[in-house]
Amino acid sequence: xxxxxxxxxxxxxxxxxxxxxxxxxxxxxxxxxxxxxxxxxxxxxxxxxxxxxxxxxxxxxxxxxxxxxxxxxxxxxxxxxxxxxxxxxxxxxxx
Amino acid sequence: xxxxxxxxxxxxxxxxxxxxxxxxxxxxxxxxxxxxxxxxxxxxxxxxxxxxxxxxxxxxxxxxxxxxxxxxxxxxxxxxxxxxxxxxxxxxxxxxxxxxxxxxxxxxxxxxxxxxxxxxxxxxxxxxxxxxxxxxxxxxxxxxxxxxxxxxxxxxxxxxxxxxxxxxxxxxxxxxxxxxxxxxxxxxxx
Numbered sequence: 001x002x003x004x005x006x007x008x009x010x011x012x013x014x015x016x017x018x019x020x021x022x023x024x025x026x027x028x029x030x031x032x033x034x035x036x037x038x039x040x041x042x043x044x045x046x047x048x049x050x051x052x053x054x055x056x057x058x059x060x061x062x063x064x065x066x067x068x069x070x071x072x073x074x075x076x077x078x079x080x081x082x083x084x085x086x087x088x089x090x091x092x093x094x095x
Numbered sequence: 096x097x098x099x100x101x102x103x104x105x106x107x108x109x110x111x112x113x114x115x116x117x118x119x120x121x122x123x124x125x126x127x128x129x130x131x132x133x134x135x136x137x138x139x140x141x142x143x144x145x146x147x148x149x150x151x152x153x154x155x156x157x158x159x160x161x162x163x164x165x166x167x168x169x170x171x172x173x174x175x176x177x178x179x180x181x182x183x184x185x186x187x188x189x190x191x192x193x194x195x196x197x198x199x200x201x202x203x204x205x206x207x208x209x210x211x212x213x214x215x216x217x218x219x220x221x222x223x224x225x226x227x228x229x230x231x232x233x234x235x236x237x238x239x240x241x242x243x244x245x246x247x248x249x250x251x252x253x254x255x256x257x258x259x260x261x262x263x264x265x266x267x268x269x270x271x272x273x274x275x276x277x278x279x280x281x282x283x284x285x
Contacts (some may be wrong), residue, residue: 021128027233032128034226035135 007043107147108173114140176254178265189247
C-alpha cells in the first residue's frame with residue numbers, strides 16, 4: 001500500500017505534501033511516517049492517508065474559452081484607475 | 096565496582112552492541128522505509144548507551160568513550176543475544192522483539208529506583224523505547240505463525256539473559272568497533 005504523508009511545520013500552518021511511503025498496513029505506515037517526517041522535529045503534526053482514499057481531479061473543461069471564469073479575464077488596472085479618479089483618491093503609492 | 100556501575104554497564108553494553116548490530120542493516124534492509132526506521136532505532140540505542148556510559152563514567156572516574164571502546168571483549172557485560180551477527184531478517188526481528196520485551200521490564204524496574212539520576216535517565220530512555228516497542232510489536236503481529244520466525248524466537252529466547260561468557264562473534268565485532276580508536280597515533284585527543 002502507498003500512503004501519502006502531509007506535514008504541518010508549525011501550529012496553525014497548512015498541511016503540505018511531504019512525500020509518500022510504502023507500508024504493509026496502517027501500523028507500519030504510522031511507524032514509517034514518524035521516522036521519515038517527524039523524527040527531526042520538522043513537523044508538529046502529520047496526516048497519513050492511503051493513496052486510494054484521495055480523490056484526484058485533473059480535468060477542468062472550458063470548451064468555450066470563457067475567460068470571465070478566470071482571474072486573467074479581468075484586467076483591473078485601467079478600471080481601478082478610473083474609479084479612483086472619480087472618487088478623488090490616488091493609488092496608495094502616489095500618496 | 097559497585098552494583099550500580101555494573102548494572103549501568105550491563106545495560107549500556109547491551110544497547111551499544113545491539114545498536115551496532117542493528118546498524119548492519121543500514122542500506123540493505125528489506126525495503127527503504129524499513130531501512131530508515133531500523134537505522135533510526137540503531138542510532139537511538141547507541142544514544143542510550145552513551146547516556147548510560149556517561150552516568151557510569153562519573154562514578155568510575157573515567158569517560159564514556161573509554162568505557163565503550165577501551166575495555167577488552169571479555170569485560171563487556173552484554174547478553175549473548177545482542178552480540179550475534181544475524182544476517183536473516185526473521186532472526187533480527189525475533190531478537191528485536193525479545194530484546195524490547197526484556198528491556199521494557201528492566202526500564203520499569205529502573206524507573207522505580209530510589210536513585211533519582213538512574214530513574215530519570217530510565218524514564219527518558221523509555222520514552223524513546225516506546226517507539227521501538229511499537230515497531231517490534233507490529234513486526235511480531237506480521238510474522239507470528241511463520242515457521243522461520245517462530246523457530247528464530249525459540250532459538251534466541253534462552254540467550255536474552257545469558258551473560259556468562261561471550262560468543263566469538265563479539266570479538267569480531269569488537270575488532271571492527273574499536274579499530275579507529277585503537278589506530279590513533281600517540282597524543283591524539285578526541
